[in-house]
Amino acid sequence: MLLELDDVSKVYGVSCGNCLELTGDSSECAICPECNAVVAVNRVNLSVEENEIVGVVGESGSGKSTLLQMIYQDQKATSGEIYFNGLKDSNGNKLSLFNLPSGKTSWVRNHEMSMIYQNPHLGLNFNFSAGGNIAEKIIGSGEKRYQIIRDRALHFFGKIEMPTSRIDDYPEAFSGGQQQRIQIAKALSSSPRLLLLDEPTTGLDVSVQAKILDLIKALQYEMGFSMIVVSHDLGVINHLTDLTLVMKNGCLVEYGLTDQILEDPQHPYTQLLVSSKL
Amino acid sequence: MTTNKVTFGFFDEDAKKEIRRASLKAVALPGYIVPFASREMPIARGWGTGGLQVTLSLITEEDTLKVIDQGCDGSVNAVNIREFIVSVTGVKQTMATPEATVIQTRHRVPEYPLTSNQILVYQVPIPEVLTIVEPDTAKQKEMHASVDYSKLWVLLYEDTSQFGDSRISSRYPVRVNDHFVMDPSPIPKYDIPKLNNNPSLQLFGAGREKRIYAIPPYTKVEPLKFTDREFIIEDFGDKCCERCGATDVYLDEVHQEDGVHFFCSDTYHCDTNKNEVEDAA
Numbered sequence: 144m145l146l147e148l149d150d151v152s153k154v155y156g157v158s159c160g161n162c163l164e165l166t167g168d169s170s171e172c173a174i175c176p177e178c179n180a181v182v183a184v185n186r187v188n189l190s191v192e193e194n195e196i197v198g199v200v201g202e203s204g205s206g207k208s209t210l211l212q213m214i215y216q217d218q219k220a221t222s223g224e225i226y227f228n229g230l231k232d233s234n235g236n237k238l239s240l241f242n243l244p245s246g247k248t249s250w251v252r253n254h255e256m257s258m259i260y261q262n263p264h265l266g267l268n269f270n271f272s273a274g275g276n277i278a279e280k281i282i283g284s285g286e287k288r289y290q291i292i293r294d295r296a297l298h299f300f301g302k303i304e305m306p307t308s309r310i311d312d313y314p315e316a317f318s319g320g321q322q323q324r325i326q327i328a329k330a331l332s333s334s335p336r337l338l339l340l341d342e343p344t345t346g347l348d349v350s351v352q353a354k355i356l357d358l359i360k361a362l363q364y365e366m367g368f369s370m371i372v373v374s375h376d377l378g379v380i381n382h383l384t385d386l387t388l389v390m391k392n393g394c395l396v397e398y399g400l401t402d403q404i405l406e407d408p409q410h411p412y413t414q415l416l417v418s419s420k421l
Numbered sequence: 422m423t424t425n426k427v428t429f430g431f432f433d434e435d436a437k438k439e440i441r442r443a444s445l446k447a448v449a450l451p452g453y454i455v456p457f458a459s460r461e462m463p464i465a466r467g468w469g470t471g472g473l474q475v476t477l478s479l480i481t482e483e484d485t486l487k488v489i490d491q492g493c494d495g496s497v498n499a500v501n502i503r504e505f506i507v508s509v510t511g512v513k514q515t516m517a518t519p520e521a522t523v524i525q526t527r528h529r530v531p532e533y534p535l536t537s538n539q540i541l542v543y544q545v546p547i548p549e550v551l552t553i554v555e556p557d558t559a560k561q562k563e564m565h566a567s568v569d570y571s572k573l574w575v576l577l578y579e580d581t582s583q584f585g586d587s588r589i590s591s592r593y594p595v596r597v598n599d600h601f602v603m604d605p606s607p608i609p610k611y612d613i614p615k616l617n618n619n620p621s622l623q624l625f626g627a628g629r630e631k632r633i634y635a636i637p638p639y640t641k642v643e644p645l646k647f648t649d650r651e652f653i654i655e656d657f658g659d660k661c662c663e664r665c666g667a668t669d670v671y672l673d674e675v676h677q678e679d680g681v682h683f684f685c686s687d688t689y690h691c692d693t694n695k696n697e698v699e700d701a702a
């Protein structure tokens with residue numbers, strides 16, 4: 144098991160203590176009627192295996208980004224545990240990502256996981272060149288030899304089908320689709336075990352989207368990492384993923400094989416989603 | 422009863438104690454930036470008030486003071502600071518590096534090797550090494566706390582990719598005691614190796630930014646560099662000091678109507694070297 148979420152919740156605001164029960168799937172609301180706290184993620188359980196590709200769908204505000212951010216430790220969960228890659232404490236007990244010593248936290252983020260954001264300004268530093276952005280990830284994973292860093296940056300720049308002559312150009316000199324490619328090169332340059340993608344192609348031309356999805360798929364096949372892909376677009380989910388989880392009001396309402404969910408959705412909310420989008 | 426007598430060291434004892442406490446904390450955490458309550462001085466901020474406050478907080482009647490500005494004891498700033506300190510302490514002053522026990526400096530480390538009986542106080546304009554890559558002070562703190570200097574490394578990467586080497590000529594980032602990375606103040610790259618394992622205590626004071634940091638005696642200090650690249654210091658080729666003939670020192674380039682001239686930046690070193698050469702002749 145690469146990743147395990149155990150009853151993970153995120154509440155924004157001061158919680159009355161009953162928020163999780165008072166909101167969610169059945170109550171049709173993610174805002175606690177008692178205390179007005181926002182329950183962004185409500186007791187989610189999930190396992191992701193090596194090499195598995197999981198899609199996350201759900202309407203705007205259902206907690207998809209928050210879920211990814213907690214896994215990537217951009218956000219701290221309010222309750223629950225996230226276990227990663229069998230990390231254990233000195234007594235041999237499973238160690239949650241939230242309880243890692245601070246040095247280890249950045250180690251997991253730099254070596255083991257990468258995130259690709261919808262907004263390239265979140266994923267790339269626009270003050271650094273394309274190559275510098277890729278180098279940042281490689282350096283963060285512990286490499287301090289210039290030639291190795293440069294060669295690996297060039298290697299991944301080639302992988303995203305960009306002419307290597309442009310590696311020292313700055314992000315604003317690239318198109319939106321190219322900026323997403325650079326994010327991909329950066330994310331993969333540390334050879335992570337888990338790639339998190341938050342709407343990686345939203346806002347791009349359909350033809351550009353398709354090429355980027357094909358690229359992601361090809362690189363996943365070649366390098367063999369697990370992925371969690373958040374998307375509004377069931378087409379993207381269908382194209383990329385093996386498994387799909389459906390979120391509503393912060394709750395996971397349906398989880399299964401992507402083909403089955405798209406062809407024969409069980410939860411009424413998923414049925415609505417599939418019928419309207421496909 | 423009030424007297425017109427100025428307190429020794431200009432500050433009252435409480436103020437000196439506060440600065441010393443910050444200095445002690447800085448010594449305990451080599452390379453870590455410690456805030457202190459920078460005080461108003463009869464010299465404008467940005468003219469060495471950080472170094473001055475550190476010097477005044479630790480100088481005693483037994484000390485002998487040297488002040489240099491870019492290696493020179495005779496520059497207007499150095500003279501002003503030295504005269505001010507002497508006027509409020511009555512300590513002995515000197516230009517001879519080996520005779521000094523407290524040396525306040527701007528932009529140079531003296532050529533003459535320092536000893537464990539000496540304290541070198543640097544005047545610092547910008548104490549935070551991360552400002553060039555991260556303007557957000559909260560993020561800077563986080564980066565220091567997790568010893569994450571990858572953004573500085575990216576700067577090195579970019580310079581190496583585009584220019585073959587780092588373009589940083591002064592304020593070259595150094596890692597102290599295998600931990601924090603700090604700004605060594607605007608000394609040339611030439612002086613960076615002298616910070617390493619130096620027998621003297623090195624204190625850094627930034628007045629405008631209200632910060633103190635330190636390198637304790639005999640501490641490991643390394644420039645940030647890729648393991649497969651050399652740290653290259655200024656090379657003056659076959660140039661030598663026109664005044665004393667020295668070749669193994671940091672030279673100032675002086676542009677005059679008849680062309681470029683080279684002189685020792687460290688004036689005390691130049692004087693002693695000149696005398697030795699003349700005595701030998």
Ligand SMILES: Nc1ncnc2c1ncn2[C@@H]1O[C@H](COP(=O)(O)OP(=O)(O)OP(=O)(O)O)[C@@H](O)[C@H]1O
Pocket residue numbers: 155156173181182183201202203204205206207208209210
């Ligand atoms: N920093 C925050 N402070 C307060 N509330 C927040 C914060 N971030 C997110 N939320 C709230 O948490 C809920 C879940 O947000 P999240 O961004 O995870 O949704 P999402 O499913 O990614 O939506 P979208 O599809 O629009 O990106 C929303 O109600 C949102 O308003």
Ligand SMILES: [Mg+2]
Pocket residue numbers: 207208209341
């Ligand atoms: Mg989102």
Ligand SMILES: [Zn+2]
Pocket residue numbers: 662663664665666667684685690691692694
């Ligand atoms: Zn000379």
